[in-house]
Amino acid sequence: MLKEIAAELGSGGGTTVVLHGNADPDAVSSAFAISKAFEDVVIAAPGGLDRASKVLAKQLDIDIVMESLPDSKRVLVLDTSGPDQIPIEFDYSDAIVVDHHAKNRAWDDCRLYYCDDSKASCAEIVYELLKAAGKVPDRDVSLALMAGILTDTGRFKFARPGSMVTFAELMQLHDIDMDEAMMMVSLETDPSEKISQLRGAQRLKYWKIGRRIVAISQGSAFEASVCKALVHLGADVAFVGSQRGDTFRISARATSEMAREGVHLGKLLNGVGSETSNGGGGHPGAAGISGVGDVEAMLNISADNAIKQLRELESSGDR
Numbered sequence: 001m002l003k004e005i006a007a008e009l010g011s012g013g014g015t016t017v018v019l020h021g022n023a024d025p026d027a028v029s030s031a032f033a034i035s036k037a038f039e040d041v042v043i044a045a046p047g048g049l050d051r052a053s054k055v056l057a058k059q060l061d062i063d064i065v066m067e068s069l070p071d072s073k074r075v076l077v078l079d080t081s082g083p084d085q086i087p088i089e090f091d092y093s094d095a096i097v098v099d100h101h102a103k104n105r106a107w108d109d110c111r112l113y114y115c116d117d118s119k120a121s122c123a124e125i126v127y128e129l130l131k132a133a134g135k136v137p138d139r140d141v142s143l144a145l146m147a148g149i150l151t152d153t154g155r156f157k158f159a160r161p162g163s164m165v166t167f168a169e170l171m172q173l174h175d176i177d178m179d180e181a182m183m184m185v186s187l188e189t190d191p192s193e194k195i196s197q198l199r200g201a202q203r204l205k206y207w208k209i210g211r212r213i214v215a216i217s218q219g220s221a222f223e224a225s226v227c228k229a230l231v232h233l234g235a236d237v238a239f240v241g242s243q244r245g246d247t248f249r250i251s252a253r254a255t256s257e258m259a260r261e262g263v264h265l266g267k268l269l270n271g272v273g274s275e276t277s278n279g280g281g282g283h284p285g286a287a288g289i290s291g292v293g294d295v296e297a298m299l300n301i302s303a304d305n306a307i308k309q310l311r312e313l314e315s316s317g318d319r
């Protein structure tokens with residue numbers, strides 16, 4: 001079907017590429033590749049771009065229409081799992097949809113629906129589409145597609161063999177180094193966020209349980225980001241909280257190794273929440289709790305619970 005889509009895009013008359021809301025680098029790079037490979041293509045992101053995409057679009061000079069859909073002969077929807085991901089009304093019965101998320105019946109009525117959910121990114125499919133059209137991506141397009149693959153695979157953490165093969169081919173095509181591709185997707189942290197991280201480190205308290213370290217800290221903002229910073233510094237489990245009036249908010253993070261060993265911060269904070277009649281929960285490695293109370297007391301209760309769990313893990317590991 002990619003050959004058919006390539007032929008259609010190459011048949012003239014103009015194409016509007018439509019992207020999902022808060023479009024990510026995978027969506028933007030896929031659209032950019034199409035716009036360079038075929039004539040008369042306009043990229044529309046009616047739901048705006050995310051922060052990484054804004055940087056990418058600026059670096060590579062990608063023109064994107066934000067508000068309405070321009071009038072074109074055909075519409076190509078990229079990287080969008082369903083019509084509800086596009087925050088404007090439009091008639092998609094005549095649209096071509098190319099996606100890599102789980103197949104969605106909501107797209108059944110469109111003209112052509114190509115969905116390859118074995119691909120980790122839309123960029124990989126678009127690269128195949130370019131090949132089907134006999135087009136070779138230029139250096140900028142290659143860099144963009146690499147950025148798309150990097151973001152959608154969580155920098156290869158969730159990559160599949162195909163992602164690596166495509167990425168390697170793109171690297172070779174124009175002699176692009178890994179660090180240049182990485183640069184495309186590394187965002188500068190806001191100075192105020194950096195300061196919160198530094199302050200968090202300054203106010204840090206920690207406990208050592210066997211080989212593991214539990215850390216807590218208090219701040220006024222960016223709790224989740226400070227948590228991640230503390231884990232980078234060496235904590236295996238970190239809780240960071242802030243107080244606003246009589247309410248508090250706590251973020252928690254654990255290394256993926258801790259989560260694999262059985263630590264579940266979501267359950268832990270849920271327990272802390274029911275102990276103190278507050279709401280807490282989340283995932284094994286990332287969780288949060290908020291409510292009325294004293295943040296310092298809540299941080300200590302959370303740390304106590306984590307320390308207990310780690311002691312249990314230690315002793316079961318000894319056996």
Ligand SMILES: [Mn+2]
Pocket residue numbers: 026027079100120121122152
């Ligand atoms: Mn994607």
